[in-house]
Amino acid sequence: MKNLVSMKELSVEQIIAILEQAEAFRTGAASTLISKYTMANLFFEPSTRTKMSFEMAERRLPIDVLPFEAGFSSTLKGETLYDTVKVLEAIGLDALVIRHEQNNYFEELIGNVKPAIINGGDGTGNHPTQSLLDIFTIWQEFGTLEDKIVTIVGDIVHSRVARSNAQALTRLGATVQFVCPPEWQGEFETINSFEEAIETSDVLMMLRVQHERHDGLASFSKEAYNKSYGLTVDRERRMKDGAIIMHPAPFNRDVEIASELVECERSRIFKQMENGVYIRMAVIEMILKGRE
The missing domain is CATH 3.40.50.1370 (Aspartate/ornithine carbamoyltransferase)
Structure with a gap:
């Protein structure tokens, strides 16, 4: 190499x-x-x-x-x-x-x-080293990536993290699925229901809304985004046993992830x-x- x-x-x-x-x-x-x-x-x-x-x-x-x-x-x-x-x-x-x-x-x-x-x-x-540290964190948690469901949620189209992980995780045996607002889909295939993904995923990887790449996001509402795509405390309670939360950071508290969840028992954000x-x-x- x-x-x-x-x-x-x-x-x-x-x-x-x-x-x-x-x-x-x-x-x-x-x-x-x-x-x-x-x-x-x-x-x-x-x-x-x-x-x-x-x-x-x-x-x-x-x-x-x-x-x-x-x-x-x-x-x-x-x-x-x-x-x-x-x-x-x-x-x-x-x-x-x-x-x-x-x-x-x-x-x-x-x-x-x-x-x-x-x-x-x-x-x-x-962002290859971010992808590698994400893979390392999942590997530490489960001992394998085989048959693990990783759901990546948020600003997909502007995310080098999503692209790098999409290239690598599937080759290691994981199932990768994406959830985002339709206008942020880009070339990715997305699933329709974030609510279903919450209950079946082994990893929820939340992405930062990249305001700097959206020309100001004049029509963006933090409250509306959080309601539809944010990992709230109520949604975290429906995650499966043993599932973990990840985020490449920096994070917008109470937008893509509730402030209370940044350092909760499921969170591996600082471990990443x-x-x-x-x-x-x-x-x-x-x-x-x-x-x-």
């Missing part, structure tokens, strides 16, 4: 290997990297969880991390992403984590630059965040090991 830009490029065997390495890191295994590496995290969109967990993963391996702030970089002077990456290549960086608003930004980089590219999220397209460090450690190590 030389880069990681989408879940489509990973085989089932590679996904399992990443999960197993993440579990090893979680239980205290040390990195086996021999060489000294330097990385940077290029985030051109706001991020808390992904950016900080990548940095924590890098420091735990350990890897030298060069700070990069898009708001103080030469991109403000018109420098292209490609040229920025070539600059970092020239000064000797080994790998880059990149989040960018442009879908498939990585296509002009792969094969043309020396540093490994790890996609931290591209537009509404892909913890698992993100171990998954990102595993991905970085596997990519860099290929360079030794």
Whole structure:
């Protein structure tokens, strides 16, 4: 594995290997990297969880991390992403984590630059490490993804999380179904009844309403959305025994999920965040090991 830009490029065997390495890191295994590496995290969109967990993963391996702030970089002077990456290549960086608003930004980089590219999220397209940490969380819970029903609810059309999970979960044996307002369906096939899905799903994965991608959402009503598609306390009570709640975060409390449920017994939201460090450690190590 030389880069990681989408879940489509990973085989089932590679996904399992990443999960197993993440579990090893979680239980205290040390990195086996021999060489000294330097990385940077290029985030051109706001991020808390992904950016900080990548940095924590890098420091735990350990890897030298060069700070990069898009708001103080030469991109403000018109420098292209490609040229920025070539600059970092020239000064000797080994790998880059990149989040960018442009879908498939990585296509002009792969094969043309020396540093490994790890996609931290591209537009509404892909978010492979989020998908891997979601899979890891479900795997921890049930020991398998075979025959598990995962229902993803919310702003599907703008969700790189939904796309990445759709590409991976079914290959691991899960049934994935989608629920959303009709205008947010996009290319996804959706089911008609959220109420039925609540009672049959092993995992309810709620998605944030991405206001920044809806041109202000002038007609959006938090109350109406919550009534039809929000995970309320009453809906949580109808979930099957052992079913869990997930959310990639950040979450809009009392819109897609009731505030009382964010840290309830079923919630694995903060476990997902913890698992993100171990998954990102595993991905970085596997990519860099290929360079030794």
